[in-house]
Amino acid sequence: xxxxxxxxxxxxxxxxxxxxxxxxxxxxKVSRLTIAKVLEKEGFRVTQAENGRxxxxxxxxxxxxxxxxxxxxxxxxxFATTEAIRNYEKERAIPILMLTALEDITSIDRxxxxxxxxxxxxxxxxSLLSQRVKYAIxxxxxxxxxxxxxxxxxxxxxxxxxxxxxxxxxNDRVSGTGFAFELFGIPNQADVTLEQFLSNIEAxxxxxxxxxxxxxxxxxxxxxxxxxVHHHEGxxxxxxxxxxxxxxxxHEMVKVIGSAQDISRLHKAESLIDYQASHDKLTDLAxxxxxxxxxxxxxxxxxxDRFSATVIFDIDSFKKINDNLGQEQGDELLRKMAQRLNRxxxxxxxxxxxxxxxxxxxxxxxxxxxxxxxxxxxxxxxLSKPYQITSQELFITLSMGISLLHQDGAEASELIAxxxxxxxxxxxxxxxxxLYYQAQMNAHSKEQLILENDLRKALERNEIEVYYQPxxxxxxxxxxxxxxxxxxxxxxxxxxxxxxxxxxxxxxxxIDDIGHYVLKTAMHQAKHWHQNGxxxxxxxxxxxxxxxxxxxxxxxVQTLLTESGxxxxxxxxxxxxxxxxxxxxxxISILKSLKAMGVSLSIDDFGTGYSSLAYLQxxxxxxxxxxxxxxxxxxxxxxxxxxxxxxxMAESLNLQVVAEGIEEEFHIAFLQNKNCAVFQGFKxxxxxxxxxxxxxxxxxxx
Amino acid sequence: xxxxxxxxxxxxxxxxxxxDLIGDDLKPIVEGFAAQIPLLLRQIEQALEEQEAAxxxxxxxxxxxxxxNVGARPLADVAAQLxxxxxxxxxxxxxxxxxxxxxxxxxxxxxxxxxIAQF
Numbered sequence: 022x023x024x025x026x027x028x029x030x031x032x033x034x035x036x037x038x039x040x041x042x043x044x045x046x047x048x049x050k051v052s053r054l055t056i057a058k059v060l061e062k063e064g065f066r067v068t069q070a071e072n073g074r075x076x077x078x079x080x081x082x083x084x085x086x087x088x089x090x091x092x093x094x095x096x097x098x099x100f101a102t103t104e105a106i107r108n109y110e111k112e113r114a115i116p117i118l119m120l121t122a123l124e125d126i127t128s129i130d131r132x133x134x135x136x137x138x139x140x141x142x143x144x145x146x147x148s149l150l151s152q153r154v155k156y157a158i159x160x161x162x163x164x165x166x167x168x169x170x171x172x173x174x175x176x177x178x179x180x181x182x183x184x185x186x187x188x189x190x191x192n193d194r195v196s197g198t199g200f201a202f203e204l205f206g207i208p209n210q211a212d213v214t215l216e217q218f219l220s221n222i223e224a225x226x227x228x229x230x231x232x233x234x235x236x237x238x239x240x241x242x243x244x245x246x247x248x249x250v251h252h253h254e255g256x257x258x259x260x261x262x263x264x265x266x267x268x269x270x271x272h273e274m275v276k277v278i279g280s281a282q283d284i285s286r287l288h289k290a291e292s293l294i295d296y297q298a299s300h301d302k303l304t305d306l307a308x309x310x311x312x313x314x315x316x317x318x319x320x321x322x323x324x325x326d327r328f329s330a331t332v333i334f335d336i337d338s339f340k341k342i343n344d345n346l347g348q349e350q351g352d353e354l355l356r357k358m359a360q361r362l363n364r365x366x367x368x369x370x371x372x373x374x375x376x377x378x379x380x381x382x383x384x385x386x387x388x389x390x391x392x393x394x395x396x397x398x399x400x401x402x403x404l405s406k407p408y409q410i411t412s413q414e415l416f417i418t419l420s421m422g423i424s425l426l427h428q429d430g431a432e433a434s435e436l437i438a439x440x441x442x443x444x445x446x447x448x449x450x451x452x453x454x455x456l457y458y459q460a461q462m463n464a465h466s467k468e469q470l471i472l473e474n475d476l477r478k479a480l481e482r483n484e485i486e487v488y489y490q491p492x493x494x495x496x497x498x499x500x501x502x503x504x505x506x507x508x509x510x511x512x513x514x515x516x517x518x519x520x521x522x523x524x525x526x527x528x529x530x531x532i533d534d535i536g537h538y539v540l541k542t543a544m545h546q547a548k549h550w551h552q553n554g555x556x557x558x559x560x561x562x563x564x565x566x567x568x569x570x571x572x573x574x575x576x577x578v579q580t581l582l583t584e585s586g587x588x589x590x591x592x593x594x595x596x597x598x599x600x601x602x603x604x605x606x607x608x609i610s611i612l613k614s615l616k617a618m619g620v621s622l623s624i625d626d627f628g629t630g631y632s633s634l635a636y637l638q639x640x641x642x643x644x645x646x647x648x649x650x651x652x653x654x655x656x657x658x659x660x661x662x663x664x665x666x667x668x669x670m671a672e673s674l675n676l677q678v679v680a681e682g683i684e685e686e687f688h689i690a691f692l693q694n695k696n697c698a699v700f701q702g703f704k705x706x707x708x709x710x711x712x713x714x715x716x717x718x719x720x721x722x723x
Numbered sequence: 724x725x726x727x728x729x730x731x732x733x734x735x736x737x738x739x740x741x742x743d744l745i746g747d748d749l750k751p752i753v754e755g756f757a758a759q760i761p762l763l764l765r766q767i768e769q770a771l772e773e774q775e776a777a778x779x780x781x782x783x784x785x786x787x788x789x790x791x792n793v794g795a796r797p798l799a800d801v802a803a804q805l806x807x808x809x810x811x812x813x814x815x816x817x818x819x820x821x822x823x824x825x826x827x828x829x830x831x832x833x834x835x836x837x838x839i840a841q842f
Contacts, residue, residue, distance in 0.1 A: 051756045051789035058745040058752065093784045122803075144791035144799070147741055 040066040041158055044083065046076035046102065047091035047120065056089060056150070063151040073097025077105050077617065080115075081579050087158050088117045089141070092128050097617060100135040105617040107136035108610040109575050114138070116157040120145070129185070139183060139280060142265075149265070152243060156263065160282075184281040188215050188264075190238075190274045204260055204281050206252045223249040223257060230262075237266040238274040247284070259285045301374040303352055304359035312373035312381050316433035319371070319383055323426055327386040328393040333440040334404070334421035337452035339378040342417065344599070350410055354417075357408050365403040367396075381437070397423065401455050420447040421455035429458050473525050475511065480534055484510045487542045488708035491717055492559070492679065492701045495692060500721055501699050502559030502591070505543035506708045507535070527567050536568040537577060544585040544592060546711055551587070555718055561593040563625060566600050575614050582618070589619035593644065597625045601640060609640060616641040623679070627667070645671055649682020652702070655691055668695045730797060732830035737794030738838060750842045756793050757835040760786075760828050767805065767824065771817055779809035779817065786824075795831040798824070 043065050047053040050071070057067040068083055070076035074097045080088065088106070092099040103117050119132040119140040132140055138161075141153055184204050186197030194211075195218040202209040206221040215234075222230060226248035233246040244264035249257040264279030299311035307315065316331065323329050336342065336358075343351035355378060362372050362380060371383040382400070387393035401421055407414040422443030430436040443458040450456075479485050489503035509517040526532040540562050547560035568574060582589055594615060601608055601624060612622055623644040647667060654660030664680075671678045680692050683702030692700065706717055742749050763786045770778035787802035801823050808817040 047788075049785045049788045049792075051752060051759060052792045054752050054755060055741070055745075055792055058748045059741070062745045062748070091788070093781060095781060143788060144737075144794070147737075147744055 040064055042066045042085040043154060044068045044070065044079055044085040044088045046070045046073060046088065048072050048094040059147055059150055073102035076102055078579060080106055081576050087154060088115060089120060090117055091120050100131050101617060103135040103137055105614045108614045116161045118157055186279060186281060188277040190276055201281055204258060204283055205250055221251045223251060244279060258283050304356055304374050306359050307373035309375045313433045315371050316383055324386055328390055329386055329426040330384045330393060331424045331436040331440045332382040332384060332421060333444050334380055334419045336378045337418045337420055353410055354408055354415065361404060365400055418453035420444050420452045422447055423455060424458040476522055476525060476531055479509055480538060485535060485538060486510060487539055488710060489714040490701060490708040491706035492699050493705050495697045495700055500558060500718060503714060504561040504701060505539060507539050527565060532565050532567045536565055541581055544581050544587050547591060548585045548587045559591050559593050561595050563595045569596055569600060578620060579618060590621055593621040593623050595623040595625040598627055612641050644677040644679055646679040646681055652680055652682040652688055655688055665695060668697060732795060732797060733834035733838060734794030734796055750839060753793055753835050753839055756789055757832050760832050764825065764828055771821060774814055776809050776812050780806055783809055790831060798827040798831045801827050
């Protein structure tokens, strides 16, 4: 353990002078209260929650230091709550101790799968409870200390990966998870003795372990010891081992149950951190910050009589390729491209991956312009040749931009921005080309910049307005709710459509504020309808890609639900199909967290992307919205067949269907006949300001 | 640990340990336990009548947890069997266990009140 841990408070019931905060989630009042009292007496601060849903909110609001969680609870059980918490947190891994009966092996397994840190057996051994809690907090502090001092390390979850083992002292047999045997370098078989299990421990450390077990057998109930274990390959592992000892009525040790943790990474974290902070994980190339640094360094030493350039390129329509190939193959393409990039550049040149499919090169010290031009042509051609991905040849094209050192900029940021501008121009020209930066390229981007600046002020100037498009019940045609849509009332240019300003908002990051504003306004508006007696109206709000991947989305929604008082089921968050599919695994976990809060989820523009309904089944969604293009096509037999199929499949998957773009009487007749649940379209109302929507409700009220 | 602790309705060793740890705060906890028993029994009975396995599992589980918590072992044991019967959807077995649950509940409740009276 490093020095920093020694400086952590030795009294682990107190952190930074504050009592450590424990959240107890248990539906049984008696257990909950007993735990709370025992811990409070020991100096902890305790918050109680009576079920998983309340517990999840308490976790979001209070950010405790540790959670004690029951397994079986109404509303949301311990596994679901643990999953929701793990999905929510990105960096910090709060220790979650599951309370479970010792004999319930399946629960223990599931608890670890869900992301629990460890478990405490029921009935609880009261004299040990606060010790266990202290140890768990100490372990997490060790990780936190590492995380805080060496930012953006995502080892935490892996660090917390615990192996689980058990020693039957009567028959001298060790059993445990595969991972435990792996850590101890022992084949996982049925009849392993303790001696065999510990046989790979470094000779010098062995007495420590034997002493710990001997102490435990004398009645010191806990084992805690660290040691090294030899492995055939590579360096020894550093293992931290915890154990709890069980005695029979005659005070004889019968069983030890414990965990083991590989803490080797703590020991070698230093050097890894430097490397990880400067390199891209996928391709092992330098990352953006390293590239910028290298470019600035090179600017200081570049020979003024030579020619050097900053090159930035990306793959044309990469997103489409990635969607078609799947993420894994898309990653493979990027790796292949990185390898080729290393091959076709000279040793002196510096290559980097700036982001997604964006790569950069510093070409250093060409003799003259001609040599530089020649190497650029060669580079472009070499990189544009087909790539072998699994068994097929993949043809791709590139857009490349070039800025010349000194001539096009004196600083790295300027050179990168100008190379980027040239690349954007190449892309706008249709791609598959490389362009040198030219000063007039600035014109178009300046326009964008002005708009971006205006957009920055738009929120404070109240230029962003939320409109509401009515939705009606498919059978009664009475108001069902509304979809919130955003408008920008530009002081000079008039109304600017979301199609133009949302991409700018996305690329500039302004979408975070705008998205939050729309969500907040729409939720308060829906609450306003409820208060006026329309208390079953729903509100649909679109989430952009950036908002969706934003770390804080779940907390934001939770806060707004509390603040507005709108019951969660009336909030319907809409994401587009392509967004949902773009990073399916990650997105499913976010959707699950939202779902756990009781919010309803929709797939917007259904049918326009690549996905199938059957695939959507793995998403925890409630509703699909059929895109308006399908409704327009209802005039044809073919169009009718498609909509019929979608409705039938949605019904079999138990999904509600909202039809968008309803304009004609016969649309209504057709869809009513097929039991489509909700209608939206000009037939019932265009998107309108809040007061007009109030008027709409008065005329069409429930 | 004394011989008869395992079948005593309330493990006084466990309660003594708790009392060492939290003192007089133990009183409202045991009171809460005693007060909760009749409610849980009603819910278990209702789950049996309606043959709602999920409810039976939940309430038997709660009874098991809170009685194990204060050291009412015999009640915790029978509640555990009841929970298992719920998981197996063995209604015959569950019905048979109900009487024992009631008996052990009553014993635990009486013992709890005796314990409270000593405070």
